[in-house]
Each structure stands twice: as structure tokens, then as C-alpha cells.
Amino acid sequence: MTTALAESAPLFAALGDPMRLGIVLTLGEGGPLTSARLAAERPVTRQAVEKHLAILADAGLVRSERRGRERWWSVEAQAVGSAGSALQQASRRWDAALERLRAHVEDPPDRT
Template structure:
């Protein structure tokens, strides 16, 4: 498999993560979960005008992307951040950055010749 094919596969695998993070509410939920550990929907909606039903839908999108997971503590459903998928997405962005750096270096070399 060529590096280009590998990079394309990595980006395709990370696309759901980038899509899930493309919403302001979901970004806020991720930030809260990163800062506060496992939280209930009541805790996630406290002090906001977002309904519990809306937060539940956003959390499901994040869960489908592998960014959060739910766990049960007694009768309470808690949500926590899963860093693994975000790390994969970061590595995809690093690959793109390296490709851009190489392309810009080639362009610079050609312009200087």
C-alpha cells in the first residue's frame, strides 16, 4: 500500500470524528467531558438552554464516532470521553501537515532554481 493510499484510508476512517466535531454543541460537550470526567445528561445540561433530549442526540453522534461512551453507575447513565479516536484523527491531520510541508518544500526548491 502506498503512503498516499494509507493516508487516504486514515482520513476516511477519521471522517466521522471530524464530522461529529463540526458542531458547536458537540464540541462543548467534549470540552465538558474532558474537564469533568464522566458526567450525567443532567450535569451536561445544567446552566444551558439545551434540552436533555437534544444533548442525548448529540452524545449519540459522538458515541457513533467513538469519541464518548456511556456507562451505568447504579440507575444513572454517565458519559465519558474516549481519547483514542481523537488521537487517530490528530494523526491524520499530522499526515496532512507533513504532506503539505513536503509539497511546499518542493515548490520552494523549484522556485529557487
Template sequence: MAADSEAVAEQVFAALADPTRRAILAELAARGPATATDLAARLPITRQAVAKHLGLLSDAGLVVAEPGERRRVRYRLDSAPMRVAQQFLAALARDWDGPLAALRAHLDREE
């Protein structure tokens, strides 16, 4: 995997490590674009906390800020970084397929 792709995957995994950020992404996936105020009304955290998490999600490329009505910023999902992380995990899984199959064969012989 290219160094750029690894850096993107690393940012995605760091962003996904926090349950609040995962909840924000789930809300955006379920209901579409929303403002920080909209998200704060749906989650058990303040608008300021939502804004902080949205900044980190934006840094990871997982959300995109778009200007809305009356200077309100709406956030929407961007799935491109998630696909890079999925490719990283798929490559990792492929690397493990051979050793795990060999271990299974070895354990089956011992039974």
C-alpha cells in the same frame, strides 16, 4: 492509512463539525464524566438536545456511556478515535511537506 482508520477518522471529523458537540467534549475533558442532565445544566441547550448529541458522539466512539447510580448514565471521553484522527491529519501533513517546500523554494527564487 487503513480503510478502518479512515472510517473512524471520518466519523470523528463529522462529530467535531458541530460546535455543540465540541462544547460537550470540552466539558467532559474539563470536568470528567457527566450525565446528560449535568451537561444540559452547563450548556445553553436542553437535556434532550444533549442526549441527541451524546448519541452521535457515542456512535463516533468519542464518548462511552457507563451506568451510574439510580439508572443514570454517565458519559466519559474515549480518546482512541481522536488519536486515529490525529494520525490521519499527521499523514496528510507529511504528504504536503514536500510540495509546500518546493513551492517555497520556487517563490524564494522568484524574489
């Protein structure tokens, strides 16, 4: 496993849950939102959303800012970008490996 991909493992683990992935996508599209607003769009309680946000924050995918009595959550673009770069790197490695396999299958080396 490449270093970049290994370092991104906690990000991918956090995004492996459909609810957390949905929260990140919502924050990415809608800008900073409160946990109450995020919960209003989902079939779970605000407390459940806050637990998901804590996991995402621990993975470095989101951050919060206190404004008055509320916490406003937003996506950490750098972390998402790093994960995307790691996936692109892994994709290039797999593409190269598959190309070598294709070449081997289509034109096997002589075994005489």
C-alpha cells in the same frame, strides 16, 4: 486522502458541530458527566444534549456507563488520539507539498 484520515472522517464530521465539540472538550476536561450535568452548562435541553451524545457515540468519540438511574459519559481517548494522529499525518503531507512549492517558486527549473 490518506487511509488514516479517511477512516477518521466520521469523527471529524461529528466534531464539526460546535455543540458536540464543546461536549467533547467538557468531557475531556471534567471526566465522566451525566447528560443532565452537560445540559446544565448549555443553552439546550437534556434531550438535545442526549441526541448530540448519541451522534458522538456513533462516531466512537464518547461512551457511556450506567450507574444506577443515570448514564455517565466519558471521552474515548483512543478515538481522539487516532483523529489527532490522522491530522498530524495530513499536516506533514501538506508541509512537504508547501515546501516543494516554495522551493519551486524561489528556484524555478531552467526552461532553456
